[in-house]
Amino acid sequence: MATVKATGLVARSCAALLAGGLIAMLSPSAAVAAPEYSTSEAGNPFVDGWYADPDTVVYDGRYWVFPTTSKSYSEQTYLDAFSSKDLVHWTKHSEVLRTADVAWAKYAVWAPAPIERNGKYYLYFAANDIQSDAETGGIGVAVADRPEGPYKDAVGAPLVSRFHNGAQPIDQDVFIDDDGQAYMYYGGWGHANVVKLNPDMTSLGTFADGATYKEITPADYVEGPQMFKRGGKYYLMWSEGGWTGPDYSVSYAISDSPTGPFEKLDRVLAQDPAVAKGSGHNSVVNVPGTDIWYIVYHRRPLSETDGNHRQLAYDRMYFNEDGTIRRIRMEVKDNFADGNALGWRTYGGSWAVAGGRYRADRSLGGKALLDTDFADFTYDADVRLGPGNGDAGLTFRVTRPSVGVDGYSGYYAGVGRDGKVVLGRADGSWTPLGTAYTRPGPAHRLRVTAVGPSIKVYVDDMRTPKISVTDGTYGSGAGGLRVFDTAASFDNVEVGPVR
Known part of the structure; x- marks a missing residue:
């Protein structure tokens, strides 16, 4: 069975294991030894190439990372994915989604968000970088029968195609709560919204007050929301600063509700002038059945000046006894166990x-x-x-x-x-x-x-x-x-x- 990106208990025939904002539905034969590292021990970046905006999910005991292809907007016409059983050895899955399979998407395909439900694999994405409601584009959803795709447009049009509450329709993240309700968090231009997804995962629901879009913008929010749940609390993370600048960083809030309110607690990931700059647009992954957590994010090498020269990295994420997140240190290690010398x-x-x-x-x-x-x-x-x-x-x-x-x-x-x-x-x-x-x-x-x-x-x-x-x-x-x-x-x- 596949993992859904949620937390808590799901009424399925197999055990539900907490997995980083994910529920890992693993049979004993699918279970693997828990990877417990302080960082990417085989070196960051952990995959080759220029990539950004990674989102993560666990399917059948395998870790998946879906990033943006970090090129010029006109070249961002496809999405790759990477998978691993141990967070060390990674397999590349090329072009899991292409604009050729989405009639309305032309370029600037960004920030894929993967999730599984009812045996189908969904991939939410933004396209066309629309600047107004008069343009075609926004957030779409594609579907596949396998995690590696190929993913095809599920709707034939954007799921969110307009600016609501000032939020540019980009940078989506999808989360399924313990009760089975799915939510999508998204938004650029300094505004964040949350919407409900219907059980079909391809249409939007409404809240009790009849609203479809709820603004949840915390202080200093710029883009890149990420939701996960731990210990019954809802954690919203987001990016601050400019994506091409050294001030790009990650902050977070904790709430008792998936819709907030979300009040900023701290900035937990920022550039380190000794290691890398432009660290941001993160996701999180929790090793199934453990309290081992990693933050997966992109960053720019110190000597690189091209804004699109971004790479994928991960480091350990620790919690204090009260549930708050400790500030994250970008560590530098390489044991060459992955068989390469990236970086x-x-x-x-x-x-x-x-x-x-x-x-x-x-x-x-x-x-x-x-x-x-x-x-x-x-x-x-x-x-x-x-x-x-x-x-x-x-x-x-x-x-x-x-x-x-x-x-x-x-x-x-x-x-x-x-x-x-x-x-x-x-x-x-x-x-x-x-x-x-x-x-x-x-x-x-x-x-x-x-x-x-x-x-x-x-x-x-x-x-x-x-x-x-x-x-x-x-x-x-x-x-x-x-x-x-x-x-x-x-x-x-x-x-x-x-x-």
Whole structure:
């Protein structure tokens, strides 16, 4: 059986398991081990390509993400989807919905919202970015017999085609409550509405007062509403700021009713100048049968200036005892378990992921960097040395990277098979800052902590630094990996606050 995007109990023949604003209808054979991560442990972005506005659902024990294709409006004529059994390995399902299958939709297909009911799979979407009631477009609904589609227009016209209460008809999210009532939350231009969906999921109902559209706009709302339920409470999340700007962020409210009132409690996700910018337009997913929650959202790499260069990410979402949401920290990890190196950029050498490790052939100074800008941090990685006489390790506070032995400005800490540990800085040439020795061997755990000018290098023993120096030449920059006259492989990369 399939999962419906709801919370609470549903009168079905199989057990209903709470699943992130979703009810997971899973048979024992469909159950999988609960993925409990602090972030996307195999790296963010977790899928390849420019995507935005992700919505999530769980169908038959499989996690699905339906995003906007982040291109120019004229190129946004289809929707892809991604699915995973473990939130690590993702399968791409191309063009699950196309404008060719929706007569009235021409371009700007945005913010898909998936849900299942009565054996049918529904996908709500916005199209044409209408600017007035005189234009054709708005929110439509498509239907399919399988989660991966193909989805076909279910109505032949937009479900919501006009501005009501000032809300542009975009950015829809669909939620089914415990009593079976379905709701759709939507709205751009700083206004949010909620409507009831009839049991057919393709027409709108009315509220007790006869109204079809109810405005529920909380303070600072811009777009992208998302509804889920936990502990009997209704959580409304939304995006604030400009979608192309660094101020894009996510806030939330809690209510005792699916229709509010919703009063803003806090901004829980915002850009981190060390990790990414433009973080917003989120969804949530709850691992079925647990209280493990993730926020799934898009963000823009630090070095990207094109507004459409957005990527999909997820991080753990934690709750306080009173039900409020803790502020979310975008974590940086990569254990390469997904078999790729998304987010890494290489400068010299030959790099590839194999066997759950990031492998570099022997070269004189080949580098792989993450698009980050950390100043004070703790940086960890497992390093395994291959053939060669040199060393391999971590680059940090790097700027101006290029191909070449010392083609960067920043620091490097490495270790060799002979146990020699080195620390130095580069800026076209090499300046040694310290050396030490650890046990000889091919495999080492390497850590660097940097606080202002204080730099400490740990190898194998994480309690006592092998090298401790003071050097304030470089204050911040990207973190990465490097080999010098050796082959090497890397695993369990993690960069974060000093600990």
